[in-house]
Amino acid sequence: MKAIALTAVAAAAGLATASPFMSTGLTEYTVDTAGTATSSMTIDISGIDSWDAQLAAGNTILDVFVSDAAVITGISWNVNLTTYNGSWASEAVLGFEGQINLTPGSADGFSVSNANYNSGGVVDISDAGLPNITVGADGLLTIEFFESFDDVTGAADATWLAGSSITIVGQNIVPAPASLALLGLGGIAAGRRRR
Numbered sequence: 001m002k003a004i005a006l007t008a009v010a011a012a013a014g015l016a017t018a019s020p021f022m023s024t025g026l027t028e029y030t031v032d033t034a035g036t037a038t039s040s041m042t043i044d045i046s047g048i049d050s051w052d053a054q055l056a057a058g059n060t061i062l063d064v065f066v067s068d069a070a071v072i073t074g075i076s077w078n079v080n081l082t083t084y085n086g087s088w089a090s091e092a093v094l095g096f097e098g099q100i101n102l103t104p105g106s107a108d109g110f111s112v113s114n115a116n117y118n119s120g121g122v123v124d125i126s127d128a129g130l131p132n133i134t135v136g137a138d139g140l141l142t143i144e145f146f147e148s149f150d151d152v153t154g155a156a157d158a159t160w161l162a163g164s165s166i167t168i169v170g171q172n173i174v175p176a177p178a179s180l181a182l183l184g185l186g187g188i189a190a191g192r193r194r195r
């Protein structure tokens with residue numbers, strides 16, 4: 001049942017899904033070519049608001065460098081959500097690269113306060129019948145936080161609270177060189193590149 005939380009933004013591709021969220025934005029779509037996951041990255045989303053409808057100006061968007069060769073084959077999540085103004089947990093969506101939508105509280109069509117949603121492990125995207133996530137030439141995985149139903153325009157409908165994180169797994173998921181430099185590994189990375 002966990003796979004219900006993942007839906008494809010793939011109406012144009014004819015994928016069967018009961019998702020109320022799919023509509024537009026099918027980009028960089030590829031068929032499933034991934035095998036065993038060999039890399040991963042955990043992304044802290046604590047404190048991020050779920051603001052307005054998809055593509056609204058006030059929404060938070062994370063651009064996470066994963067490399068242009070990255071293929072994301074699975075996602076796990078452990079998040080805590082509070083909703084406001086009558087908004088429902090089932091409306092708070094994470095949209096990955098315009099390809100896959102993740103709705104951790106998809107089963108909860110009601111308001112919540114500090115509700116925990118834990119995938120209990122990695123949900124394999126292709127096992128859920130959906131295409132893997134690929135990224136563009138910029139190597140950035142774009143994650144948009146939005147509401148499938150916007151209760152109050154121009155205000156947060158919900159917030160992902162402290163301790164909320166998602167982990168992406170797949171192939172060729174590597175942090176940006178700048179991140180390595182921040183860790184004091186920039187010289188090592190540069191040296192490897194010369195070989």
Ligand SMILES: [Ca+2]
Nearest residue numbers: 051052152155
């Ligand atoms: Ca709103």
Ligand SMILES: [Ca+2]
Nearest residue numbers: 087149151157
């Ligand atoms: Ca809402």
